[in-house]
Amino acid sequence: MKQFHPLTIERIERETSDSVRIALAVPAEFESDYEFLPGQHLPFEVSIDGKKLRRTYSICSGVDERPLEIGIRVQPGGAFSEYAASQLSVGDTLDAMPPAGHFHVNLEKGNARDYLGFAAGSGITPLLSMIRSVLETEPNSRFVLFYGNRKQATTMFIDDLYGLKNRYPERLQLHFVFSREDQEFPIAAGRLDADKVRELYEHFCKGLEPAEAFVCGPDTMIRTVTETLVELGMDEGHVHSERFGVPREAAKARAAAAEKAADHAAVTIIMDGHKKSFEMRRDDDNIVDAAADNGIDLPYSCKGGVCATCRCHVREGEVTMATNYGLEPWEVEAGFVLACQSRPVSDFILLDYDKT
Numbered sequence: 001m002k003q004f005h006p007l008t009i010e011r012i013e014r015e016t017s018d019s020v021r022i023a024l025a026v027p028a029e030f031e032s033d034y035e036f037l038p039g040q041h042l043p044f045e046v047s048i049d050g051k052k053l054r055r056t057y058s059i060c061s062g063v064d065e066r067p068l069e070i071g072i073r074v075q076p077g078g079a080f081s082e083y084a085a086s087q088l089s090v091g092d093t094l095d096a097m098p099p100a101g102h103f104h105v106n107l108e109k110g111n112a113r114d115y116l117g118f119a120a121g122s123g124i125t126p127l128l129s130m131i132r133s134v135l136e137t138e139p140n141s142r143f144v145l146f147y148g149n150r151k152q153a154t155t156m157f158i159d160d161l162y163g164l165k166n167r168y169p170e171r172l173q174l175h176f177v178f179s180r181e182d183q184e185f186p187i188a189a190g191r192l193d194a195d196k197v198r199e200l201y202e203h204f205c206k207g208l209e210p211a212e213a214f215v216c217g218p219d220t221m222i223r224t225v226t227e228t229l230v231e232l233g234m235d236e237g238h239v240h241s242e243r244f245g246v247p248r249e250a251a252k253a254r255a256a257a258a259e260k261a262a263d264h265a266a267v268t269i270i271m272d273g274h275k276k277s278f279e280m281r282r283d284d285d286n287i288v289d290a291a292a293d294n295g296i297d298l299p300y301s302c303k304g305g306v307c308a309t310c311r312c313h314v315r316e317g318e319v320t321m322a323t324n325y326g327l328e329p330w331e332v333e334a335g336f337v338l339a340c341q342s343r344p345v346s347d348f349i350l351l352d353y354d355k356t
């Protein structure tokens with residue numbers, strides 16, 4: 001099982017009035033564990049008032065840049081983000097698991113590709129890593145970013161993006177869209193809804209042959225952008241997305257599934273070559289929580305079906321998954337599930353955490 005390691009805060013700065021950026025140094029002995037693909041995230045754990053909280057934040061550094069940087073938007077009432085913004089200082093440590101996630105670019109030095117990125121708000125963080133990495137590693141590739149925000153003043157990483165534009169003027173296109181500020185050009189005003197995506201694409205992507213598109217933002221924005229790009233001719237398999245936050249549907253789907261009949265199922269876990277077993281009620285919320293109730297610590301972070309930290313393979317038996325935003329269709333087909341969203345259907349299930 002991937003372990004948490006303490007990363008030391010080298011820098012912590014206000015990014016905007018409602019966000020911070022944190023630079024984290026990885027201990028020398030674990031450096032290779034924290035190599036990452038651009039777009040991946042780090043699962044974090046903190047203890048606040050004796051309660052453990054886990055969250056995932058995307059790495060926004062380029063693949064070869066160290067320390068690792070993350071950006072955190074402070075959510076009102078968000079225990080983790082408020083803690084990060086108000087309690088952490090240089091020299092403190094944050095416990096983080098090694099990088100994870102399927103939302104990433106596969107870099108190839110010889111590629112000559114056009115990439116599209118659509119980000120809303122803090123959805124910029126994985127895309128920033130992709131842009132930095134593509135421009136640095138693939139000298140013949142280009143990146144077009146469409147970035148939606150309410151206002152310029154709360155746009156995260158705007159200076160970094162302009163810095164990249166200065167450095168790679170021919171290969172990076174930046175297009176900002178603001179929903180709560182008047183703009184000189186109407187195309188730059190509004191939200192990344194279907195009409196706006198169509199307008200931007202037709203205006204700025206003429207002559208490009210986008211190989212892949214990467215979309216990061218809230219659930220509705222992801223669906224709209226993906227559907228519109230497919231309508232515009234992109235292959236759905238080349239439009240990749242990552243949601244931030246836990247979609248409301250996830251909670252609803254879990255609650256609906258909880259209405260199913262109760263009785264017990266036997267669960268066996270294989271992890272790091274060892275087997276552990278416990279019993280859970282079929283109407284327990286999910287396998288991760290049921291295991292914790294039995295003193296077994298399984299990997300998790302968002303518990304919302306998004307980050308895939310809890311991914312495992314069903315070797316025997318059958319489970320039902322309330323929601324899935326973290327696995328690709330081929331993974332579901334191959335029998336992988338998200339344990340934080342799953343509960344047993346059969347009387348016995350065998351879950352393998354070692355299979356990749």
Ligand code: FES
Pocket residue numbers: 299300301302303304305306307308309310311326338339340341
């Ligand atoms: S913990 Fe994030 S998907 Fe299960």
